[in-house]
Amino acid sequence: MKILGIETSCDETAAAVVEDGAKILSNAVVSQIDIFAEYGGVIPEVAARSHLEVMMPVVEKAMKDANCTWNDIDAIAVTHAPGLLGSLLIGTLTARTLAILHDKPLYAVHHLKSHIYANWLVGMEAATCSAEHKDLARAARSVSEGHAAASVPTFPVLALVISGGHTQILYMPSHDKFEIIGTTRDDAIGECFDKVAKILGLPYPGGPSIAKAAKEGDENKYKFPHPKIDGLDFSFSGLKTAVLRAVQKELNLPISHPSHDLKNYLTKKQVNDFAASFQKTAVDILLEKLSTAKQQHPDVKSIVFAGGVSANEALREKAEGYFPQKSLSGDNGAMVAAAAYYEIQAGKKPTDPYKMNIYPRISINA
């Protein structure tokens, strides 16, 4: 079954064709990072306008790269929630129009399911980075023997979703069943990376910039407290403030000194050390909670990491579990198609293209 997946929930315009929820036939992504680097963050109206400009060329590229005509496509899947309202509208209106034009069943997919299902993608673009096996063998196998032979997570699964807008631990007893067992009470982990990067004067998006600076830094130079929250919930706003206060203290500046000005006083070494120390703390907080979740769910057979922050090298080195290939950690259409495939297998019915709605804020279980 070949599914065209369309993704526009934030600032990536993406489309891909995936066969049987696993084999990537094409994966076209246009990122708006260059536009938003100038502003230090996403401007929703600009994002929607940019999606509009490149949406159809991206779909056409995905179809061409996959060597597909519309006759070859069995279904269209699109992100309908959660995300930026204007961005979701462009993707869903495109998918709805294409479904009507080409008479294809249309499936609405939750963005976090897509991030999780990036771990089931193999073939051309995937499966190079499973920390559980730490084996490029998985990739080699999947390329040489076809995707059927590749290693995939075994249920029950624990999924750690770590992205720009979410930080959640989910228990998955089987395909397309999700129980949220932990969530952030304030900032998401990706948001925390982005905000700390701003304090340090590192470019947007903050995650990759912090990871790069951290490579040159001493991760033990500064100590930051771990939040004291019982159970499996997270909190990251305190960590962000702890970094801010530590930078002000290091520079002998008062706590009233504006955060956006601190970068002008920091040396490169201080930036690198702060980046490394922050990253170590953030990764350790994630892995501590995951370890508690594992203890509470001894039946779990696989751990999967999902979302943009799962590209982080320091996390990949320390963690045991499945990771999507780095290029599939961020937003893409292939993961939308993969998630839709498993939903269809679980009995999901198509959505009427004349009635499909978008939900900027909605839980994975809604």
Ligand SMILES: Nc1ncnc2c1ncn2[C@@H]1O[C@H](COP(=O)(O)OP(=O)(O)OP(=O)(O)O)[C@@H](O)[C@H]1O
């Ligand atoms: N190597 C990295 N290390 C840490 N964080 C990273 C890395 N690469 C990307 N990120 C972070 O990942 C986030 C983007 O991930 P993603 O695209 O999944 O988020 P989103 O789609 O905006 O949000 P959501 O998926 O919650 O709707 C950003 O916060 C970015 O800084």
Ligand SMILES: [Mg+2]
């Ligand atoms: Mg995302």
